[in-house]
Amino acid sequence: MTDDARARNRYFVMALTRLVAVAGAVFGLVLLARAETTGPRVLGAGIVLAALLVIATVPRALARRWRTPEP
Numbered sequence: 001m002t003d004d005a006r007a008r009n010r011y012f013v014m015a016l017t018r019l020v021a022v023a024g025a026v027f028g029l030v031l032l033a034r035a036e037t038t039g040p041r042v043l044g045a046g047i048v049l050a051a052l053l054v055i056a057t058v059p060r061a062l063a064r065r066w067r068t069p070e071p
Contacts, residue, residue, distance in 0.1 A: 025051035
């Protein structure tokens with residue numbers, strides 16, 4: 001695998017991670033908005049918070065892990 005293909009695949013993995021986390025946040029918001037009792041509301045809020053944490057940390061951690069080493 002060439003360096004360009006490897007970089008492209010890694011970029012797609014980071015973008016897919018963001019998209020999946022955004023989908024999770026939207027699901028949590030829908031669950032939060034449609035819930036009638038406390039249990040599902042707490043679950044929805046937890047899903048939203050977890051998705052926001054993933055959006056903020058995972059792509060950056062992957063980029064740091066895959067960074068080109070300094071010479």
